[in-house]
Amino acid sequence: MTGDDVLRQAFVWLNDPLNWRGPDGVPALVAEHLAMSAAAVALAALVALPLGVWLGHRGRGGGLTVLASNTSRALPTLALLYVFATTGLGFGNRPTVVAAAIFAVPPILSNAFTGLREVDPAARDAARGMGMSGRRSLLAVELPLALPLIAAGLRTAAVQVVATVPLAALVGGGGLGTIIVTGFATRRFGEVVAGGLLVAALCLLVEALLAWGQRVLTPAPMRVRAGARTLTAAA
Amino acid sequence: MPRVTGAAPNPWFSWDYVRANWGDITEALGQHVTLTLQAVAIAALVALPLALVAFRRPRLAGPVLGLTGVLYTIPSLALFALLYPLLRDRRETVLVGLVMYALLVLVRNALVGLQGVDPAVVDAARGLGMGPLRTLLTVQLPNALPAIVTGLRLATVTTVALATIGVVVGYGGLGQLMYRGFASQYRAEIVTATVLTLALALVADAAWWLAGRLAAPWARAGGAR
Numbered sequence: 001m002t003g004d005d006v007l008r009q010a011f012v013w014l015n016d017p018l019n020w021r022g023p024d025g026v027p028a029l030v031a032e033h034l035a036m037s038a039a040a041v042a043l044a045a046l047v048a049l050p051l052g053v054w055l056g057h058r059g060r061g062g063g064l065t066v067l068a069s070n071t072s073r074a075l076p077t078l079a080l081l082y083v084f085a086t087t088g089l090g091f092g093n094r095p096t097v098v099a100a101a102i103f104a105v106p107p108i109l110s111n112a113f114t115g116l117r118e119v120d121p122a123a124r125d126a127a128r129g130m131g132m133s134g135r136r137s138l139l140a141v142e143l144p145l146a147l148p149l150i151a152a153g154l155r156t157a158a159v160q161v162v163a164t165v166p167l168a169a170l171v172g173g174g175g176l177g178t179i180i181v182t183g184f185a186t187r188r189f190g191e192v193v194a195g196g197l198l199v200a201a202l203c204l205l206v207e208a209l210l211a212w213g214q215r216v217l218t219p220a221p222m223r224v225r226a227g228a229r230t231l232t233a234a235a
Numbered sequence: 236m237p238r239v240t241g242a243a244p245n246p247w248f249s250w251d252y253v254r255a256n257w258g259d260i261t262e263a264l265g266q267h268v269t270l271t272l273q274a275v276a277i278a279a280l281v282a283l284p285l286a287l288v289a290f291r292r293p294r295l296a297g298p299v300l301g302l303t304g305v306l307y308t309i310p311s312l313a314l315f316a317l318l319y320p321l322l323r324d325r326r327e328t329v330l331v332g333l334v335m336y337a338l339l340v341l342v343r344n345a346l347v348g349l350q351g352v353d354p355a356v357v358d359a360a361r362g363l364g365m366g367p368l369r370t371l372l373t374v375q376l377p378n379a380l381p382a383i384v385t386g387l388r389l390a391t392v393t394t395v396a397l398a399t400i401g402v403v404v405g406y407g408g409l410g411q412l413m414y415r416g417f418a419s420q421y422r423a424e425i426v427t428a429t430v431l432t433l434a435l436a437l438v439a440d441a442a443w444w445l446a447g448r449l450a451a452p453w454a455r456a457g458g459a460r
Contacts, residue, residue: 006320074392074436076399078410079429082417086245086425163310170312170403171417180316184403189320196316200309207308 009190010197019194024178030202032093033165033175037206040097040161044104045154052109052153056116056146057138065113069106077103077164081171093175096168103164104157111153115146148218155210162206166199176202249423256424260412264431267408270326270401271394271439274333278390281334282341283383287371289342290349299346303339311336311400325406329398336397337390344389348382349375381454384447388440395436409435 013019020026055061077099084095119142127137166177179195253260289299311332319328352375360374399410407414409428416424447454 073389074396074433074440076396076410076413076429076432078399078402078407079413079425079432082413082425083422083429085417086420086422159308163308166310166312167400177312180312181403183316184319192316193320196313199313200317203308203310203313204305207305 006189006193009188010193013190013194014197026176026179026198029174029176029178030198033162033177033202036093036097036165036168036173036175037100037158037161040100040165041104041154041158043097043101044108044157044161047101048105048108049112049150052112053116053138053143053146053150055109056113057134057142059117062113062117065106065110069110072103072106077167078170081167085171091171092173093168095171096165096173096175099167100161100164104161107156107160108150108153111149111156112146115149115153116142118149119145151214151217155214158210159203159207163203245420245422247422247426252421252423253427260427260431263409263412263428264435266406266411267395267398267432267435270329270333270398270408271391271435274330274394274398275337275387275391277330278334278337278341279387282338282386283345285338286342286345286349289346296346296350300343303343307336307339311397312403315400315403319404325401325404328404329401329406332401333394333397337394340390340393341383341386344386345379345383348379348386351382352378377451380451381447384443384450388443388447391439391443392436395432395439399432 018025022028052065055065080099080102081095084099085091089095089098123141123145124137127141132140165175166180168175169177169181176195176199179198180192183189183191183193183195285299289295314332314335315328318331319325322328322331356374356378357370360370365374398408399413401407402410402414405411409432412428413425416422416426416428
């Protein structure tokens with residue numbers, strides 16, 4: 001009974017044109033959400049991609065990547081956000097971007113590392129036999145072969161970041177999470193549900209788009225391998 | 236340290252705080268532990284039959300794996316937001332949300348583990364005259380045990396971390412302490428709760444690892460993956 005009521009209120013909220021306009025409207029919040037996510041993924045990739053590629057190329061640091069992903073799984077995002085709020089990083093969007101970026105490092109790092117590690121040693125040998133230097137072999141042989149896995153890591157990280165950014169609302173930031181948190185604060189549960197639906201829809205949409213993009217961009221012979229890997233990465 | 240605002244000092248850790256707030260800390264820890272145990276136990280009880288059904292009906296396996304992967308991308312904040320107005324109970328909201336996430340991990344790992352059993356071993360069981368049920372119970376399940384335990388470890392660790400998001404409905408276990416520390420801008424409280432959360436995850440993970448080793452001693456040698 002109350003459940004139906006809340007659902008009805010949620011649809012009323014979603015159908016109210018006022019909620020879709022202005023600086024606090026849904027399109028503006030979505031844009032803010034996506035901008036924050038893009039910044040976080042870029043920040044994480046900037047650190048994790050070169051490091052993962054280098055470690056994978058040199059074949060060391062496997063323990064480091066495992067440690068990074070295990071720690072990030074156990075560390076609550078909220079803890080990091082709250083800790084940041086008591087430091088110079090302050091409140092709102094900036095600390096959220098930094099926190100989301102920190103949590104996006106492990107998937108990018110470990111996928112880049114594994115991608116380069118799993119390059120067929122025969123291909124590496126052949127590159128060397130053709131007289132390629134270590135750098136040339138990395139750029140012309142190993143990186144292209146590792147690309148599907150690196151892309152899978154970026155995709156996992158991006159989806160995870162889009163799902164983490166709503167927490168910004170808990171430390172005074174923006175994005176779609178604000179609808180949920182404002183709804184809870186004012187006890188308007190229709191709004192809470194509407195926000196929940198919007199956040200979930202955005203995450204599913206980003207996941208679907210990236211999955212499609214990855215499929216389209218992956219050369220046909222490499223598709224099966226990349227698909228098998230995302231499965232384990234997502235778990 | 237140099238950021239002294241003229242008010243009271245704001246240390247990263249303080250034994251005085253721990254001593255003075257021992258009651259609150261143990262209460263939050265207890266809430267966190269019971270939430271985690273309950274969520275993982277319920278999820279495990281539901282997940283194993285689901286995984287078995289999906290395993291026995293291979294046509295279901297693909298959709299089950301796809302669906303669990305997709306549902307896992309829904310953020311916990313959104314899930315709690317959808318659940319609370321329907322359940323109208325703080326504890327139930329957090330518990331149901333945690334059960335759902337744990338369920339996704341457990342079903343996935345159990346199914347992948349069962350599918351990964353060497354077909355030659357299953358063939359050998361059949362050759363020995365075992366029926367399908369007996370094969371499942373004495374061959375396939377024990378062989379899938381390491382993967383199932385891995386799923387339990389993953390599910391428990393993520394549950395411990397996710398439970399903190401329960402602050403959005405006011406029932407986040409140790410997250411509640413973090414929130415209080417955040418609201419009063421008191422670092423020691425946030426750090427104490429964070430360290431306890433990490434310790435809890437670590438202890439739970441080690442316990443499952445030990446249980447897995449005891450339950451599947453044969454996996455020790457060949458378990459390298």
